[in-house]
Amino acid sequence: METTRCALDGWIEAIPAPGPHGTVTFDLVVRPPDADSLLDDAPDTIISCTSDSPPITHKLLNATDPGALVRATGTMIQPQTPGENAHLTIEALEILDGLEPKPRxxxxxxxxxxxxxxxxxxxxxxxxxxxxxxxxxxxxxxxxxxxxxxxxxxxxxx
CATH class of the missing domain: 3.30.160 (Double Stranded RNA Binding Domain)
Known part of the structure; x- marks a missing residue:
């Protein structure tokens, strides 16, 4: 299983969901840096993300909304089966451009x-x-x- 340390900028696709033992999961929509040179209908990349960090879990469940631009830093695990999403275990999260959060x-x-x-x-x-x-x-x-x-x-x- 191949792993890579990385930082990705992307948009939170939907409301993050709480998981077992204080974890949180969500999908991050990532576009390549040269997205302007891609065709308009080029698909975005979806990265499945999780974190067990209490501050990150709190931030995702209480201070972000779908569409918020974030920088997620952690360990990326490539999928074992083609067509599956890669998985990012988040160790740091920065909100780059958040929409006005609602109590949700x-x-x-x-x-x-x-x-x-x-x-x-x-x-x-x-x-x-x-x-x-x-x-x-x-x-x-x-x-x-x-x-x-x-x-x-x-x-x-x-």
Whole structure:
């Protein structure tokens, strides 16, 4: 497995998702430095990224929005199968040009709620702090009911 230390500038494609044990995952859209010389329909490169650094996880979940331009520094692992995304384990993250962040993640005890304001819906994705998917609340007011149900059914595993 080939690894490379690198720093990449790119855009966060979608809302970063919390993972197990305090990690965060997201896709980074990267264009080559000579992008102006490429055809207009040339595909962008998608890099799958993760980090287990608490400050980076906090920054991605609370201070960035999709479309934010960032510089991600870490270790790149090339995919073993052609056509799969390369993977970058991030050790440092710098926001180069962030869009005005919206409050889009909240912690409710051992649960995280992710708000997707750009999707034109009031739905809220809910995960345990351990990264297990709990469900989709219809709106902010339905969060408590969804969390209560999960605690009764699953013991609120975090």
């Amino acid at each position: 993640a909240g912690r409710y005890g051992n649960y995280y709620a992710l708000f997707d304001f750009d999707a034109g819906t009031d739905a809220v994705s809910v995960f345990t702090a351990g990264g297990r998917w709990v469900g989709l609340a219809d709106n902010v007011h339905a969060l408590t009911a969804l969390i209560d149900i999960d605690q009764r059914v699953n013991g609120g595993d975090a």
